[in-house]
Amino acid sequence: MNISARNIFKGTIASIIIGAVNAEVNLALEDGTTLCSIITIGAVKQLGLQEGMAAYGIIKASSIILGSNMQDARISARNIMSGTIRKIVDGPVSTEVDIEIGAGNTLSAVITHESARKLGLKEGGDACAIFKASSVMLGVN
Structure with a gap:
């Protein structure tokens, strides 16, 4: 498949x-x-x-919300995975962000360019991937 x-x-x-x-x-x-x-x-x-x-x-990468500094966040989403940003592909509309979440697992998220800019995402930086069950x-x- x-x-x-x-x-x-x-x-x-x-x-x-x-x-x-x-x-x-x-x-x-x-x-x-x-x-x-x-x-x-x-x-x-x-x-x-x-x-x-x-x-x-x-x-799906488009189902993932990214955040930074989620230590005190209280949200209803059941899945929150923290990790290190390994790759950013920035486009004029969307940005793809790959986050290493441990044990060789990488999670890809696609967010808007403006959201990536506001979060100040950088390769090597920390981020949280959030998605509903x-x-x-x-x-x-």
Whole structure:
């Protein structure tokens, strides 16, 4: 399977909590980071998801919000990953930012040029990637 999403993380399903309509699936990455995904119960059944099985967390770069100095921030997004900016591709409308988040994992975000400018993002600097659990798609082989 080839897909256009830039952020694909392999992990192991740590937990599945079934609700009335949706399920919360927590995917443990090799470095100990957890991705939280909210998907439908139908998707859990269709994919045959079970705790302990391998799966992939997939996040579109355009679904990621970047921040700096998030130490005291209180937000509702379940996924916050901090790291070091490794690459910035700046364009007149959009800017792509690659953040190393540990254990060789890199997360790519596409934000507006103006937002990147206001944040003062620089290669080698720190940043936080923020995305909602509903933005994390899951896949299995």
